[in-house]
Amino acid sequence: MKTLILHTENNNEKxxxxxxxxxxxxxxxxxxxPTETVYxxxxxxLNEEAIKKIYIAKGRPSDNPLIVHISDINMIxxxxxxxxxxxxxxxxxxxxxxLTLIFKKNDKIPDIVTAGLDTVAVRMPDNAIxxxxxxxxxxxxxxxxxxxxxxxxxxxxxxxIQDLMGKVDAILLGExxxxxxxxxxxxxxxxxxxxxxxxxxxxxxxxxxIGEKVLDNSLHNxxxxxxxxxxxxxxxxxxxxVPVIVFIGSLDNMIHGIQxxxxxxxxxxxxxxxxxxxxxKAFYSGCIYSVGSREKIETVAGxxxxxxxxxxxxxxxxxLSESFTTEGMGLAIMNRIIKSAGYxxxxxxxxx
Ligand code: TXA
Ligand code: MG
Numbered sequence: 001m002k003t004l005i006l007h008t009e010n011n012n013e014k015x016x017x018x019x020x021x022x023x024x025x026x027x028x029x030x031x032x033x034p035t036e037t038v039y040x041x042x043x044x045x046l047n048e049e050a051i052k053k054i055y056i057a058k059g060r061p062s063d064n065p066l067i068v069h070i071s072d073i074n075m076i077x078x079x080x081x082x083x084x085x086x087x088x089x090x091x092x093x094x095x096x097x098x099l100t101l102i103f104k105k106n107d108k109i110p111d112i113v114t115a116g117l118d119t120v121a122v123r124m125p126d127n128a129i130x131x132x133x134x135x136x137x138x139x140x141x142x143x144x145x146x147x148x149x150x151x152x153x154x155x156x157x158x159x160x161i162q163d164l165m166g167k168v169d170a171i172l173l174g175e176x177x178x179x180x181x182x183x184x185x186x187x188x189x190x191x192x193x194x195x196x197x198x199x200x201x202x203x204x205x206x207x208x209x210i211g212e213k214v215l216d217n218s219l220h221n222x223x224x225x226x227x228x229x230x231x232x233x234x235x236x237x238x239x240x241x242v243p244v245i246v247f248i249g250s251l252d253n254m255i256h257g258i259q260x261x262x263x264x265x266x267x268x269x270x271x272x273x274x275x276x277x278x279x280x281k282a283f284y285s286g287c288i289y290s291v292g293s294r295e296k297i298e299t300v301a302g303x304x305x306x307x308x309x310x311x312x313x314x315x316x317x318x319x320l321s322e323s324f325t326t327e328g329m330g331l332a333i334m335n336r337i338i339k340s341a342g343y344x345x346x347x348x349x350x351x352x
Contacts, residue, residue: 004170005161008129018129021172022136030054032146032160033133034174035125037098037182037200038153038305039160040069040143041168042133046078048110051142055112057167060149065115066142067100067183068122071134079120079140081106086188086210093209096126098183098200113142123183129174145182146171152238152305152340155180159309180302181332186214198332200301218335219326237339240311242273244319244341250350255283257348258320262286265318273311275321275337287314297329304333308340325352 006017021031028050043050045068080103105120145153154160157173184199195216247254278293289307292299324330
């Protein structure tokens with residue numbers, strides 16, 4: 001398939017590109033586009049045939065439902081009959097933005113979008129190109145992250161080109177995604193508010209907006225030695241080509257643990273990559289990537305997926321990764337790192 005690359009660097013070009021992308025969506029095609037979280041791969045959420053193309057291009061299992069994107073709050077009425085009153089405060093506080101809410105779906109949304117569920121995930125992205133694209137299309141746009149299933153989500157146009165060139169109708173390029181991790185998926189339909197996936201809006205911020213405690217099980221397996229010692233458990237989310245081990249504990253213990261493990265692995269003849277931070281990179285030698293500053297956790301969110309993808313270009317056999325606080329954005333960061341490691345965690349002790 002020929003993939004059209006659409007540029008948006010200057011204003012004139014931008015208008016034309018977005019209009020072309022919208023036309024492709026109207027004709028039932030699939031288009032990758034930037035959002036504030038990660039790039040999405042969009043299709044008309046009301047067109048079953050178009051949605052099928054998304055699953056094929058990504059190699060996505062058909063039991064994993066898609067997020068539907070809107071550009072205007074009125075668009076939600078094409079998706080659901082009912083907005084639970086509890087959602088008002090969240091919509092007011094976080095839309096447009098990286099919060100996805102679960103609604104009861106109506107009959108217009110094909111089952112393929114929701115993988116047969118009677119609920120549908122919806123968000124309004126905080127990105128001018130995305131909003132204009134959806135607005136010009138005139139219908140809600142279903143879009144998973146624009147990566148090959150299992151790989152780290154794309155936060156730069158070049159990541160999308162790497163993964164989807166020749167597999168989609170067009171790639172609409174924009175600036176790098178400013179959040180860098182996907183949206184938080186929140187369910188308020190079934191009893192206590194529950195985070196189904198941590199992301200760009202923190203648990204603390206949600207609790208503040210609704211004045212209620214929010215449940216979250218996304219780090220359920222952290223430090224669980226049973227699982228850490230069971231490498232047979234295959235998780236293929238956000239995964240670089242080589243295995244990842246995450247070190248959890250105090251900063252000093254983490255650095256020491258990684259240095260020691262690096263020596264052991266090198267004695268075994270393996271080449272080691274290290275995922276470090278600005279504060280710690282000087283303690284290591286060899287193939288080191290700094291993912292950002294511990295003092296500015298949003299910098300870590302912003303470059304995590306790029307760093308995970310960068311390791312694929314290195315001549316290494318294993319990646320040893322530092323860990324982060326689970327407060328604020330740290331929860332989503334740790335969720336992604338632990339999944340990229342297939343839950344291979346080394347607890348080196350001490351307060352994190
Ligand atoms: O930031 C984002 O959310 C990005 C951008 C493109 O908007 N999209 C994204 O989509 O990350 P995707 O498909 O990679 O992840 C969608 C997540 C999955 O964890 C899926 O299981 C969940 O949302 N999801 C979708 N519909 C759901 C539903 N009805 N109930 C529960 N979870 C749902
Ligand atoms: Mg995804």
